[in-house]
Amino acid sequence: xxxxxxxxxxxxxxxxxxxxxxxxxxxxxxxxxxxxxxxxxxxxxxxxxxxxxxxxxxxxxxxxxxxxxxxxxxxxxxxxxxxxxxxxxxxxxxxxxxxxxxxxxxxxxxxxxxxxxxxxxxxxxxxxxxxxxxxxxxxxxxxxxxxxxxxxxxxxxxxxxxxxxxxxxxxxxxxxxxxxxxxxxxxxxxxxxxxx
Amino acid sequence: xxxxxxxxxxxxxxxxxxxxxxxxxxxxxxxxxxxxxxxxxxxxxxxxxxxxxxxxxxxxxxxxxxxxxxxxxxxxxxxxxxxxxxxxxxxxxxxxxxxxxxxxxxxxxxxxxxxxxxxxxxxxxxxxxxxxxxxxxxxxxxxxxxxxxxxxxxxxxxxxxxxxxxxxxxxxxxxxxxxxxxxxxxxxxxxxxxxxxxxxxxxxxxxxxxxxxxxxxxxxxxxxxxxxxxxxxxxxxxxxxxxxxxxxxxxxxxxxxxxxxxxxxxxxxxxxxxxxxxxxxxxxxxxxxxxxxxxxxxxxxxxxxxxxxxxxxxxxxxxxxxxxxxxxxxxxxxxxxxxxxxxxxxxxxxxxxxxxxxxxxxxxxxxxxxxxxxxxxxxxxxxxxxxxxxxxxxxxxxxxxxxxxxxxxxxxxxxxxxxxxxxxxxxxxxxxxxxxxxxxxxxxxxxxxxxxxxxxxxxxxxxxxxxxxxxxxxxxxxxxxxxxxxxxxxxxxxxxxxxxxxxx
Numbered sequence: 024x025x026x027x028x029x030x031x032x033x034x035x036x037x038x039x040x041x042x043x044x045x046x047x048x049x050x051x052x053x054x055x056x057x058x059x060x061x062x063x064x065x066x067x068x069x070x071x072x073x074x075x076x077x078x079x080x081x082x083x084x085x086x087x088x089x090x091x092x093x094x095x096x097x098x099x100x101x102x103x104x105x106x107x108x109x110x111x112x113x114x115x116x117x118x119x120x121x122x123x124x125x126x127x128x129x130x131x132x133x134x135x136x137x138x139x140x141x142x143x144x145x146x147x148x149x150x151x152x153x154x155x156x157x158x159x160x161x162x163x164x165x166x167x168x169x170x171x172x173x174x175x176x177x178x179x180x181x182x183x184x185x186x187x188x189x190x191x192x193x194x195x196x197x198x199x200x201x202x203x204x205x206x207x208x209x210x211x212x213x214x215x216x217x218x219x
Numbered sequence: 220x221x222x223x224x225x226x227x228x229x230x231x232x233x234x235x236x237x238x239x240x241x242x243x244x245x246x247x248x249x250x251x252x253x254x255x256x257x258x259x260x261x262x263x264x265x266x267x268x269x270x271x272x273x274x275x276x277x278x279x280x281x282x283x284x285x286x287x288x289x290x291x292x293x294x295x296x297x298x299x300x301x302x303x304x305x306x307x308x309x310x311x312x313x314x315x316x317x318x319x320x321x322x323x324x325x326x327x328x329x330x331x332x333x334x335x336x337x338x339x340x341x342x343x344x345x346x347x348x349x350x351x352x353x354x355x356x357x358x359x360x361x362x363x364x365x366x367x368x369x370x371x372x373x374x375x376x377x378x379x380x381x382x383x384x385x386x387x388x389x390x391x392x393x394x395x396x397x398x399x400x401x402x403x404x405x406x407x408x409x410x411x412x413x414x415x416x417x418x419x420x421x422x423x424x425x426x427x428x429x430x431x432x433x434x435x436x437x438x439x440x441x442x443x444x445x446x447x448x449x450x451x452x453x454x455x456x457x458x459x460x461x462x463x464x465x466x467x468x469x470x471x472x473x474x475x476x477x478x479x480x481x482x483x484x485x486x487x488x489x490x491x492x493x494x495x496x497x498x499x500x501x502x503x504x505x506x507x508x509x510x511x512x513x514x515x516x517x518x519x520x521x522x523x524x525x526x527x528x529x530x531x532x533x534x535x536x537x538x539x540x541x542x543x544x545x546x547x548x549x550x551x552x553x554x555x556x557x558x559x560x561x562x563x564x565x566x567x568x569x570x571x572x573x574x575x576x577x578x579x580x581x582x583x584x585x586x587x588x589x590x591x592x593x594x595x596x597x598x599x600x601x602x603x604x605x606x607x608x609x610x611x612x613x614x615x616x617x618x619x620x621x622x623x624x625x626x627x628x629x630x631x632x633x634x635x636x637x638x639x640x641x642x643x644x645x646x647x648x649x650x651x652x653x654x655x656x657x658x659x660x661x662x663x664x665x666x667x668x669x670x671x672x673x674x675x676x677x678x679x680x681x682x683x684x685x686x687x688x689x690x691x692x693x694x695x696x697x698x699x700x701x702x703x704x705x706x707x708x709x710x711x712x713x714x715x716x717x718x719x720x721x722x723x
Binding site: 045059060063067068070071072075076081085088089092093096104105106107110150151153154155158172173174178179180181183184187188189190194195197198201204205208 | 265
């Protein structure tokens with residue numbers, strides 16, 4: 024564990040930007056709020072993307088991303104860098120997502136459908152829909168691992184820690200997910216490409 | 220792509236592209252990708268797939284950075300996060316019992332312990348059940364749970380006989396030291412019988428009468444000294460036995476029982492077949508045999524079997540099966556012990572009271588049937604076919620009576636006479652052999668011994684595998700999944716530490 028003392032010049036933005044995520048958390052724990060701002064700057068978009076790709080409602084995705092950072096704030100006193108910060112952060116996000124899915128399933132069964140692609144990006148909408156439909160056809164276990172790897176860019180070890188699975192299981196499931204996704208994307212590809 | 224033909228599996232190729240394989244393995248895989256078109260094509264497919272997935276983009280986030288102040292304002296969120304925070308925290312300085320219980324491995328471990336505990340308890344209870352029921356299985360009476368041997372040798376308070384030194388609760392169904400299970404009805408003289416026997420009231424009545432006769436016989440119990448006065452030595456013990464059996468007529472029960480027991484209910488005495496075995500080492504077998512015959516004669520017994528053996532490299536042995544009156548057993552054993560150096564000695568007893576009462580009741584019932592058939596034949600049967608039918612029935616009944624009488628006499632004889640298995644071994648004094656066996660003979664003997672040893676050891680290994688194999692397999696199956704789970708958990712933790720060290 025890195026020793027972060029109050030005498031170190033940790034308050035400067037340049038120094039904060041060079042720090043690792045875990046060190047930033049420790050600095051923030053010592054009372055430096057700029058460290059948390061740096062973390063928020065680094066992870067706000069990825070965390071929002073995490074929820075956005077898994078939820079239909081963009082505003083709800085924003086709320087949950089916000090909740091994730093609030094949870095980080097609340098848990099800062101108990102934080103110890105036993106794992107990487109990304110694992111810690113996405114662990115919180117995953118649990119919030121599960122709670123949201125359970126709530127949505129109680130309210131209306133179709134509410135937890137995956138996100139609709141951003142309509143503002145017209146050039147990418149066909150490809151996005153194409154990819155999204157193919158991903159929707161995957162098994163839930165395979166889909167989660169694939170999304171965590173491809174979009175959240177987590178390593179196999181981080182995914183394993185997050186989902187409490189052996190690394191080899193993560194790797195084999197990811198391989199199967201990619202193989203299946205490739206098969207799902209092949210028949211859809213030409214049609215999508217010919218539409219415009 | 221055929222996996223067998225490639226040095227690297229497709230999963231490894233994928234992991235390499237994801238940056239999960241490093242070091243020499245990564246270099247080797249990179250070389251392989253340059254040479255192998257299949258793997259190179261696979262890698263291209265994965266890269267193309269990742270490029271396709273990049274097409275799914277989301278709009279930029281419009282989040283406000285939360286602060287401690289905003290947390291204080293938002294009470295709703297605070298409550299939710301408060302509920303979430305302990306769960307999602309990867310670590311906490313003071314681990315509370317609640318967070319401890321939320322960890323899956325705790326429940327896995329607890330489940331494992333619970334399974335082991337339940338299996339152990341079931342095994343122990345089964346063993347205890349078998350241990351307690353052992354006496355009843357020997358006598359063939361499932362309801363008899365009190366060992367009469369113990370009851371006879373160590374009489375306790377009424378109704379409180381012990382089973383293998385364990386206290387027995389006195390139940391309403393327990394009579395005369397015989398413990399009846401709940402729900403079983405005390406029939407006739409309260410001696411339990413087989414549940415499978417569908418006895419009618421007349422049989423119950425005859426059982427009661429048989430028990431009454433047994434009690435009268437017990438009252439006429441004769442002491443050994445009286446026995447000596449009444450029955451002088453006959454010279455041949457087999458004649459003595461025949462005379463005794465003849466005294467036991469079909470209607471008169473034997474006047475001497477194996478062991479009188481001062482039980483709580485003297486109305487139903489106990490009949491016990493007593494057995495003993497004794498091994499002795501004597502100095503001279505011939506003189507010991509003479510003394511043995513004298514002892515047997517003095518105690519009104521006889522030799523049921525007698526064998527002597529003599530070996531060149533060992534002392535002679537004598538094995539004899541003696542039968543002496545049960546009341547003379549202790550005295551006989553005491554005198555036999557004086558023949559030489561006592562070795563192993565065992566004594567035992569099996570209660571046959573219930574069998575005897577049951578047999579007596581069935582015998583009386585059969586006699587009653589015989590009497591009625593005889594009357595029927597004399598008074599009622601008129602037609603020839605009816606006479607023949609009654610005659611057949613009568614013949615069958617008489618045959619059954621004779622069989623039961625023989626069985627009864629045999630049982631009475633077994634109770635009256637105790638069995639002693641005696642083994643006498645002469646002290647062996649080896650002679651000095653000045654001419655040792657030839658080398659060839661010794662080698663041949665060694666070869667034969669070696670062969671027997673090899674066969675025995677192989678058989679021992681096979682027996683051990685057969686004996687310990689099933690239980691070992693069972694425990695391996697039981698512990699395999701917890702062990703595998705623990706191993707994976709350790710690997711995950713190690714991987715986390717490794718990645719953390721890299722990050723820091």
